[in-house]
Every structure is written in C-alpha cells, then in structure tokens.
Amino acid sequence: MSDFAQTLITALAIGSLYALIALGYTMVYGILKFINFAHSDIVVLGAWSSYKLAIWILPAIGLDPLNLKAPPPFWVPAVVMLAAMVLCGAVGFAIERLAYRRLRRAPRLNVLITAIGVSLLLQNFGQLSFIFGASPQSMPQLMPNLELVSFSFGEGESAQRVVIGLVDVVIFSLATVLMLLMQYLVFHTKLGVAMRAVSFNTDTAALMGINVDRVISFTFVLGSVLAAAAGFLLVMKYTSMNQPAHATWVLLGLKAFVAAVIGGIGNVRGAVLGGFVIAFVEQFGAFYISSAYRDVYVFALLIVILLVKPSGLLGTPMREKV
C-alpha cells in the first residue's frame, strides 16, 4: 500500500512535468501541424540555464553552490525560474522567426527536417565548452529538502512510511497553476480565440483580420516558457543533469510528445491528460512489472491508442476532404 502511494506521488509530479512539456508540442502541432523536435531542447535550455544562473547567483549572495549548508532564500529559485523562462521564451521566438516562418508554405516533411536541424543545433551549441559544456553536472539544492507530509501504513515494526516532499508539492502546484493559466488564456481571452482560430484554419483566420504571424510567435513563446518551467522543475527534483546532447533529454521530449498524441494532438486539455496517463503507465509499469522496460510501456500504449482511436483520447476525428 505504501509503495502504491509513493508511486502515485511520483507519478503525479512527473505527470505534471510531462503535461507542461506536452502543452508546447500540442499548441505548435495544433497550429503549424508539425512535430517541433526542438521543443525538447528548449526544456534542456531551461534546465541548464537554471543551473548556470544558480551557480552564478549563489556566490554573489555569499553562498557556496557546491556546498550549500542551508537552502538559499526563497527568492533565489523564483528568480532563477523566471530568468530561465524569459530566456527560453526569447529563444523560442527566435527559432520561429528565423527558421520556421520561412517554411510556412513548405511541405511538412521539410519543416520536420528543419526542426530536427534546429534541435541538433541547440544541442551541440549547448555542448560548447563556453556555453554549458559536455559533461553532466549536479544542480545545487535550491529548495529545502523538506518532508511536508509523512504518514505510515501498518503498525510497529512493519510500518512503511510514505513521504511527500516539498519539491513534489511545488512541482505539482506550480504546474497546475501554469496549466490553469493556459486554460484561461486559450479559452477565455481574445488571444486564445485567435490561437484557436488560426489552429482551425490559418487562411480563414487571416481573412478575419487575425495577425497570424503574431499569434504563431506568441504560441512559440508560450510553449517555450512552459518548457523552461518544466526544465527548471525537473532539475529541482532530479538534481543530476546529463549534458545537453544526451539521449535522455530527447527521450523526455519524445515521451511528452507521445503524451500530446495520446491526449489528442492539438487539444490543450488532452495534453494535460496525456501527460498524466503517460506518467502513470510509466511509473506503475516500472514499479509493478519491470523498470527496465519503462520506455516500452509508453510507446506500446501509444501504438495501441493510435490503432484504437487515432485522434487520441480527447481529440475529435477530422474528416478528410477530397
């Protein structure tokens, strides 16, 4: 029972990270109809720039980042996260402006290849020794390692403890707040209406007076900002980070994309649902079946869902016009 509860807590935390990343994929796919392979590298950028900022800010306020005796003041993680979000937003804007915008009318495969090119570029640029370097690093513990809630199942010697850490709570609540903001933005603001209109039909939206370029730029910025938050929260939970071009990052991005597809690509609520579904399948499969095959569960679920309901859990099937 305690194992179940602990796995559930991990799955909720990881699921909210997948959901945040999946939102970026699903919004870009909804509007431009291509897989933005560079999105996972924005997550990497978010994680690594948080690290760089942290080891730059901490000495400035008189703390040793390698040997933190007490957690830094609470504004440090907040500033780091906001700065990473701003940086990633700017990079996301630049990528769309410089690379994807010129390919708006190109075949989708070419856009996909460009995305792979941008992804390779970001990865290897990040690996340069004067940017992030090509070796794994350990993120300083910016948040206190608190056990907020801890309860036990069973009595006496056989009691098994379940711990909910501060980090898990922060990840889940911050991600929920960001997702609610997204929900509000997409469904209750004028900009959101414009985004949905562009996603529905770009040409008609342009005829209705919507500035399509601006909406697309905004979508990229929004997705990148969410990805940056996910990257930051990820290294808060798992402090050891692989180098920017490491395959685990790409796999993280892929799983988030799978989450978007499972939920119904282009559907904002679906991406959130998919993120949690993926995390549950992955975590519970890893715990109860075998942790070696954790990636297999995710992709197997994807294939099953695509075969049974190709439009995803919440997606609406699209009719093809001849």
Added chain:
Amino acid sequence: MTTPQKSDHTKTSQATVSSSTPPSSTSGGAVSNTLTGLLPLAIGIAVALTLHFGLPLIVNAFYARIVMDIGIAIIMAVSLNIVNGMTGQFSIGHAGFMTLGGYLAAFITYYGSMLIWGDVKTHGGLLGPGELLFVSSCIMGGVLAAGAGYVVGLPSLRLRGDYLAIVTLGFGEIIRVVLQQTGRVINHADALKQGGLSQLIPPPVGGALGFGGVPKYTNIFWVYTILTITIVAAYRLKRSSLGRSMISIREDEIAAQAMGVNIARQKILAFVIAAFFAGVAGGLFAHESGVIISPQDAGFQRSFDYVIMTVLGGRGSITGVMLAAGILTALPEFLRDFDQYRLIVYALLLIIMMLVRPQGLFGIHEIWNMWPLRRRTTKATVNAPSQEAT
C-alpha cells in the same frame, strides 16, 4: 488544404509521371533486355572488386573505412527512400530494422563460427567459407527485418504522416530497450555446446554494452556488391508498375485508390522491401571492423541521420540520395578538426539547405535529369508531397 494547393498537387503528379519516364531507351527484345538488365550488376561487382583491391593501395585504412561507411549509409538511405521518398510514408525507425538485422546476422556468424570452427576468428579470404556464412547471415538478418517491416507497415494502413512517424520511432525505441535486456555473450565454444537451449533465452547478445567479438568480415567488396544490388533493385522498382503505384500513393493517396491501386498492399510492400535492405545493411554494419553493434544503434538519432539523407537528396531520387548519403557520411569525418564545432556546422548546413533548397539536391529527379541538355524534360522541381492531417 485549400483549393489552389490542390491544383498544385495535380500539376506535380502529372509532372512526376512525365519526368520519371525512363530517360534511356527501353526498346529491344527480351534477350537484350535480360542482358542490359544484368549489365548494371556486372558493372557494380566489377567496381566493387576494383575498389576492394585498388583502394588499399591508394589510401590508408582510415579512408578505406570511410568508403565502407559511405557504402552502408547509401544502402540505408536508398532503402529508406523506398518508403519515404517513393511511397510518401514517413518512417523514422529505419535504424531499428538495421539493428534488428545486424543483431541476427551477428548472432548467426558468431555462434555459427563457434559451432563450426570452435572459435570466432574470421575464416577464409574473399569468398571463403567464413564469408559465405557471413553473407547468408546478412540475408537472414534482412529476412527478419523484413518481417518486422511487415508488422510496422500494418499501422500505416490506419495512420498517416506524423502519426506514422511516431509509431516507427516508437518501434525503434522498443527494439533498443528490448536489446538492452539481452544476456551476456558466451565466450567459449565449450560453454555453448554444454549449455543447452536454455542459455538462448534471453538471447546472449551482450545487453546494453553491445555485441562485441563478432568476426570482422565486412569488406569493401561485399559492401559495394550489396550496394549495387540495392540500387539496381530500387531503380527497377521505381520504373516498374509497382513503383509507379507507390509514387501515385505519394502524390495523392485518395486519387491512387480511386484508380484501383491497392494502397494497403503497396504500403506494406514498401516497408518490407526497405526493411529487408536495412537488415542486410545492419549485417554489414555489425561485422565492420571498429564497430560494436549496440542497442543504441536502434535509437532515433541514427534513424534521423538516414531521414536527413533522403530529404537532402530529394524524395524519390535514387542518385540524389546516394550523393547526400556520401556527403553526409564523409563530411563529419573531414570536419573532425573543428571538433566541437563539427556538429554545429552540420546542423546549420541542414537548416540552410531546407531554407534555400527545400526540395533537396535533386528534387524528384535523377542526376542525369539535371544535365543541362535534358533541362527541358525537368520542368517541375517543386515536389509537394501531400501529407494531410488525418
């Protein structure tokens, strides 16, 4: 999709049909057809022999290795081009087929040599008994990969475009993870003979570290012979009615179906044929000196390399894809001096290429269509493959 783009499609399809008419003359009787049919194979094998014996005299082992790598990359890219370029499906799991075939081939040669000769050294020279075992194991690898290609091809009946891409990607990842869970390599013939069948589950192919100790049979002769067979097969396919029906699926699936093309069969066939050659190429790769085939090879990064080659070469252009495969394999080796800037330059080249020449080096044409004299037959250079949202 809007109406003007639709009409673009029709134009392109007409252009495709006219421009892909065979440039060489097709007249002649059945006998001369058979002879001219065998000619490219003979030339290819002659070139392979010349390279095999001539190249070591001119360049050192480093460059000979690059020549071999280029050969394998061309086999991979040309075979992937059957799915991605000709049929217009989008597979990014091609390295999965390659690794699957490579592992089976390595398994057969490694344990085969152990049972036959008692050790895993190479046996016999060119066309010796060891090489015959090696070549047949490569073909077995190809057959296994073709079987996997059939399974992966099945979802393509229901899924289009990006969804199919994700499924093929997932397939490659599943292959990678499953191979990581395999058992340790058995080092001694005695242990193998005494152990019984139970030691084959899980297959003893090295787990996450890769399958080391495979005899190094791959040489330039075999790479370029198989390369020749692949190219001839791909070219014949492109000119055959089967190939034409595949191209019609690329241009417009619904129209093709309306004209009586069996879409399901052609799509699966494209996957099976492409996977077969990928499996054989995997066998060559697994037996190359300096290579330890590992689960990582089935991952998406290697698959991306081949996708990039087909796109840069031009979708459906066999010669263009060959050229792109050659350049993209050789380029990183020569950019090695720049070390950490090497892959940045590579990525930038890719993006710039997509921005300035999105149809690839040759578009849908072969090299000889690009000759100045033949300009008039190649009007349409814009290929607009229609991968609409499902």
